[in-house]
Amino acid sequence: MKFAIRYLENKETKLKGRYITNHHIIPILEQYKSEFTISTIGKSVLRNDIYLIKIGTGKKVVLGWSQMHGNESTTTKAIFDFIKYIANNKDEQEVTEFLNTFSFYVIPILNPDGAAVYTRENANKIDLNRDAKQLSQPESVVLRDVFNKVQPQLCLNLHDQRSIFGFETGKPAIISFLAPAADPEQTITVSRKIAMQQIVVLASKLQAYIPGCVGRYDDTFNINCVGDTFQQFGVPTILFEAGHTKRDYNREITRKYLFFILLQLFVLTEANGISATYKDYFLLPENIKNYKDVILRNVRLQSFPYPISIGIQYKEILKGNTVKFVPEIESIGDLSNFYAHKEIDVAGSEILINNQKNIKIGDKISLINNYFDKTLEYFDKNSLEF
Template identity: 50%
Template sequence: MQITSWYTDNFEDRLTGRYITIKHILPLLDSYRNIFNVSVAGFSEMGVEIPLVTLGKGAKKVLIWSQMHGNESTTTKALFDFFKYISVNNQQTAQLLSQYSFYVLPILNPDGAALYTRENANNIDLNRDAEDVSQSESRVLRSIFDSLQPHLCLNMHDQRSIFGIDGPKPATLSFLAPSADALKTITPAREIAMELIVKMKNYIQAYHHNQIGRFDDTFNQNCVGDSFTSSGSPTILFEAGHYPNDYSREQSRSFVFYALIALFDLDTASQNNSLDYKEYFTIPENQKIYKDVVLYNVRVDGEDNLQTISFQYKEKLLHQKIEFELYFDSMQEKNNVFGHQHFDLQGGRILVNSHQNILIDKKTATIFDITQNLMLI
């Protein structure tokens, strides 16, 4: 398929894994200086530069920012895949850059990116700072927004592996057209965002199984997307999620790349003039239904009934690399939770770290099925 080869050909292999910082992207930005305009939009709370990439000369102004949360890097990788694609001078990209002017902040929160934290250096969630605009990073974004008055905003994030949709399936990419008020009024700006999400969803589903979700649209004026939508600018929230056996999220980033291809009509298959915003509400809403590892039908001392035991990975920054450490999450009789890895113990017992008792606050290194004499993890 053409789109698959596009992604393979434009995969930016200098950015891989989950730990992506300013130090990783600056060499790439330097390589694009003869093609795109690369400048410094401002500085973080710790004085680190926040790069701004501008490209195109079109009338439609698009503002994009990624890694507002420092530990959410999948969309940053996808943006550089997109940069690589549109840096090739052909008829499609020439038309794109004649129609649009892009203003891209690849890493809005460089301090959080370096620390691998959601928050910035002052422990402030920048996506809850839209009203106060108390942080340097927030002021950079707000200043650009106010000066541009963009026709479209893309607010790009990662979501946790707990999210899934009916099926069940992991929510590999979720979208949101943020509300403009507490009544969730479908304003003209929000209707545009909904139509564009429908276009991206339809295009991705033509190449993938249905793993597209819709994020909760409860209004929060402190959230940047809600604030910008209230101001009249169509805004779309991207949430890159889990794909089976892809904790590095290299498959998830492909979904974001495909979405951008569709959004800006770079494939004729995505061009559809008969979009209905109401179809947005048919996209299944995200549900917190997944755990990273689930053991079903486990015999536990002191419990009359078989138990479902769940474990979750915690992401730890160690030696400039993200390590995934497994920890006990919950135990219940119900088996209404799904696992990215799952095992049916059929009444068997387990040893966790060679102990019969589950160690709640300890890293889970091994899970052993005593009955089957089998190492599960």
């Protein structure tokens, strides 16, 4: 069966958008408690529960964790899509095989406090992905305890990346991977080779859907990062970065590709036998910070003698139970080396931003229109379509 159909039939519709917290996942976990082994493995700084789901009883042990960074929820949504797929299709031969082959342990939200307030860090303002050496935070200890207990043969470190990453070709980084280094010399250790080879398989599957939009992260070693540490322990670890494309600010498109990756990873696939060598890992393009959310091109401003570009980034602000995307001026000048998820060419016009001629970096934007013809609108903060 095609991946896309599997996705449509099994998407966990109770989870959507960017704001995903314990509050959202607890009812779903409750629903699966007779299907899978679900346990509370510890508490966060603010004494919120951290959950572990075990799927399958096989000998291949895989440990994944999502929302180590509280505001990075796309992989959490994909995990629940995958779980729903497994639960709904237990009679399928390939699902039975998966359940007999793998023990997949997954922590859906490692940082529930950060998730609740939509921050990267935990309640002590510590980035848990810089705490692998010190283990100063309860969430870090919970992860390390599970790692020690289940002794995984493969780890999946699941994250989101910002919308600023693309490639030299001008394509956006919709999914990026990293086989973290195990030492400062970036030696290709046995465990790194395994991670790299897995990434090559996953990336080649994705190329069919999003050609040129799959890449790899810079592999500078940092012992404070969890992936680097686990790799140093000799356990192959793959970092997943769910990225951005066009108007997918709710990351529902990327979510689908992550579901595909999970299917591919656990060999629930109609395309078995992709041959892969770890060396092809280096053929994946490296992420570059060359993207903006929006670029206005060919803008005339009185303070510049020639047309310039204006770069706009959305700030993610939690309001109530929704993440709002607030556009701000991020750069003014020559942006010829940058691409954007939305490009607007104003063809040499003078513009007004919020009815002002003077603009500066950091200004929040409501409306951009033509100076001479105010009915000509180039950008409206309410125009973001989801």
